[in-house]
Each structure stands twice: as structure tokens, then as C-alpha cells.
Amino acid sequence: MALDRNPGPNDLSAFWMPFTANRQFKKSPRMFVGAEGMYYKTSDGREVLDGTAGLWCCNAGHCRPKITEAIQKQAAELDYAPAFQMGHPKAFELASAVRDMAPEGMEHVFFTNSGSESVETALKIAIAYHRARGEGARTRLIGRERGYHGVNFGGISVGGIVNNRKMFGTLLAGVDHLPHTHLPAQNAFTRGQPEHGAHLADDLERIVALHGAETIAAVIVEPMAGSTGVLMPPRGYLEKLREICTKHGILLIFDEVITGFGRLGSPFAADHFGVLPDMMTVAKGLTNGVIPMGAVLTTAAIHDAFMQGPEHLIELFHGYTYSGNPIASAAGLATLETYREEGLFENAARLAPYWEDALHSLKGLPHVIDIRNMGLIGAVELEPIAGEPTKRAFTAFLNAYEAGLLIRTTGDIIALSPPLMIDRSQIDELFGKLSAVLKALD
Numbered sequence: 001m002a003l004d005r006n007p008g009p010n011d012l013s014a015f016w017m018p019f020t021a022n023r024q025f026k027k028s029p030r031m032f033v034g035a036e037g038m039y040y041k042t043s044d045g046r047e048v049l050d051g052t053a054g055l056w057c058c059n060a061g062h063c064r065p066k067i068t069e070a071i072q073k074q075a076a077e078l079d080y081a082p083a084f085q086m087g088h089p090k091a092f093e094l095a096s097a098v099r100d101m102a103p104e105g106m107e108h109v110f111f112t113n114s115g116s117e118s119v120e121t122a123l124k125i126a127i128a129y130h131r132a133r134g135e136g137a138r139t140r141l142i143g144r145e146r147g148y149h150g151v152n153f154g155g156i157s158v159g160g161i162v163n164n165r166k167m168f169g170t171l172l173a174g175v176d177h178l179p180h181t182h183l184p185a186q187n188a189f190t191r192g193q194p195e196h197g198a199h200l201a202d203d204l205e206r207i208v209a210l211h212g213a214e215t216i217a218a219v220i221v222e223p224m225a226g227s228t229g230v231l232m233p234p235r236g237y238l239e240k241l242r243e244i245c246t247k248h249g250i251l252l253i254f255d256e257v258i259t260g261f262g263r264l265g266s267p268f269a270a271d272h273f274g275v276l277p278d279m280m281t282v283a284k285g286l287t288n289g290v291i292p293m294g295a296v297l298t299t300a301a302i303h304d305a306f307m308q309g310p311e312h313l314i315e316l317f318h319g320y321t322y323s324g325n326p327i328a329s330a331a332g333l334a335t336l337e338t339y340r341e342e343g344l345f346e347n348a349a350r351l352a353p354y355w356e357d358a359l360h361s362l363k364g365l366p367h368v369i370d371i372r373n374m375g376l377i378g379a380v381e382l383e384p385i386a387g388e389p390t391k392r393a394f395t396a397f398l399n400a401y402e403a404g405l406l407i408r409t410t411g412d413i414i415a416l417s418p419p420l421m422i423d424r425s426q427i428d429e430l431f432g433k434l435s436a437v438l439k440a441l442d
Ligand SMILES: Cc1ncc(COP(=O)(O)O)c(C=O)c1O
Pocket: 113, 114, 115, 116, 117, 119, 148, 149, 150, 151, 222, 226, 227, 255, 256, 257, 258, 283, 284
């Protein structure tokens, strides 16, 4: 069919939508045309409570004045500055602000434009770091089953979500995976961190024995796995991973693209669990999702390993045209100020017990086989319809949208992660609507 080059305003055909059932959507579109605070506004004039902070990213809520103003002002003042061999003040200010908020030991910040790019950057830095220190054989990367590290080749290689991998060929060589930590038989309906599963970190010793520690550059995990359907780390699990990595000289990377910036009630999951990685990847909440931006945080040891040789030479042959973009930097600074001024991480921590009780009150509703939570994050796992996996949760998603609630589903799991500005009455509204949706499901 010939392309219509002059589509009318209602032509939906050109945009090939990401991670979307395109044909279903275009038959029955769901459009947001506005947003404020905790609510979206739809094209048919309804308000929809944001139960997912957009895509786990609008932690401060929507259309926050400080962030909007900062972007407007920056766009008029300095729209773009070359990212290579030139600088502008706000990128440096933001890097310092992120470092000051980050756990002790995270000293340097490399800017990217997304979570996926942060992951690629961290994996490349890990391999290059070992090489810069004379351990060039350390090239293997270890991820985890069910891990989500974005959609680029490095990320899907260390990632462990089958549908994100199976269509895309052989991926990166030299990658291995830890087992996932989902043990529903022992841990179903756990509040917070599950008791069982720390031993799964010992699998790293098996991988080390198989390949030799001297060939392994890094282990990357989400401290709390979000996109696969919210899996909490079992008690003691992250500590063990840290211990084994340290013992064998392997870098530990925490992918904090979801957990960064207050989701668990602490600035980062590393703070929450008291386990320090060697690198952290962030994005999403860094700019409240308003302007694309990500970053990799590293220790001084990693950064300093590159700072050698003649000073006029580039130390790391890596970077993006938009690394530290002025408007993104301005959005990031205003976002961090909003978090601080409004005490949003503290609000998340304060409301976490109320959130937990409200979420677990869904236990016993039809088809609910597990509920998991931590901070302002939650998951409700539904029994799949026999022979039609994902359909039950997708139906819940569609019905929730009609009922004025945005949820997210992955497989047959409903994931919830509202903006951190949520209050008790909005938590009641969210679970009131969700409970009605679940009760009506076939
Ligand atoms: C843990 C994690 N890493 C990486 C990414 C990829 O981020 P982006 O979609 O910005 O590329 C995501 C996105 O959800 C994520 O959850």
C-alpha cells in the first residue's frame, strides 16, 4: 500500500509504536493530551490516576512548575553546546549534584540519554577499565535471568527476558547469566524482601569456576528487578554478590534505572540495601522523565584508571552527541531540587507501610497468585489464562484505563509505581479502582 504523505491529523499509521500491540492500539487508541500532578488527561476528556509514574520515571509527578520553567529558560539561553571537547556549566553542576546525592564512593558521572545507553556505557567502561589496568582478558559480562537492562545489544545480551532476546540473533559473545530470584513456592505474598533465595548468589562461584575469574569483567543486576514484574532481592542476596565480586576482582554494576531517585524511599537502592556497587546506571527519575537523560556513576578507582598517558589525548573513546545536553541538565537540576524541596523521597518512605497494606489487601481477589512490594512499588501477579498468557493482565490494563487508572503489565503481572508525591487518598483511589477491575476479571 502506498504511503499517504499528507496524513490527516488522525492518521495513526506512520508511527510504529515501541513495545506496543500496534494493531490493537490503532483500532482503539488511548491518548494522553495533558497531565498535572498525579493525573493524566485523556483525549476524551477523562482524568486518569497515574499508577506508574509514566514509565517508572515521573517521580515528582507531572508538569511540575520548577522543572517546566528551568527547561523554558535554558532553551532560550543556551540550547545546545557540543558535548565533546567543550563544556557548559549546568552539566558540571548536575554531575556534582548527582554525586552528592549518590552513595559514598560514587565519585564520577558520565552522561547518556537513556537507561539503555547507560547500560551500554557501563559495560564498555567495565571492559575498558580492566584493559587499562593490564587485565585485558577480563571481557566476560554476567547478567541474570529475567533481568532488564534496556534494549541495545549489550543490554539484551546481559538481560534475561526471552522475548527481548530471541528475535535478535546471537547477541554479544562471552556473556553468562545468574539464575533469577523468583521463588513463588517459598516467597509468595512476602512483604518487602523475601526470606528465601540468598543462596542463588552462590551461582556466581559456579560461573567463576567455569570461566575463570580472570576472564570476567563485571556482573550487572537490577538491585530490585522492575520490568520483569517486580522481583525483590532475597535477604542477604546482594551482600553475597558483592562479597563474591570483590573476592574475584569482578566489578559489580547496579542497574538503578528504576530504583534510582527515591523509588524505594532512599535516594538509591544501594542506600536502601546498604550494598555498594562499583558502578550504577541511572536514567528516568534523573530528569523526572521530562527530557531524555541517563548517567553512569563510577568510583574514583574506575575513573582514575583511565586518567593516564599524554594529557592532550582522549581517555575514553565513548560518548553521545547529547551527553549532558544543556536542556536535559537544566531539567535534571530542577528535578533534584524538586525532590529535595518537597521531601519526596521521605514521602515515599513514610507512605511505604500504608502502600504495603493497601496493596496486600488485594490478596484473595480472583486470579491473584502473588503480591510483592517495597517502597512505593508493587506487583500483583495473576494466574495466566490457560493457553493465552498475558491476556488476563492486558485486559486488566485496558479496563483500568477505562476506569481512570494507569497501571503497567508485563506478562501476567501488574506493576505499580506511582509518582512519589502520592498521598493516602490517592493510594485509596488507586487500590479502590484496581480492586474493582480485578473483581470483574474473567
Ligand atoms: C533497569 C532498567 N535498565 C535499563 C532500562 C532502559 O531504559 P530506557 O528505556 O531509558 O533505555 C530500563 C527501562 O525500563 C530499566 O528498567
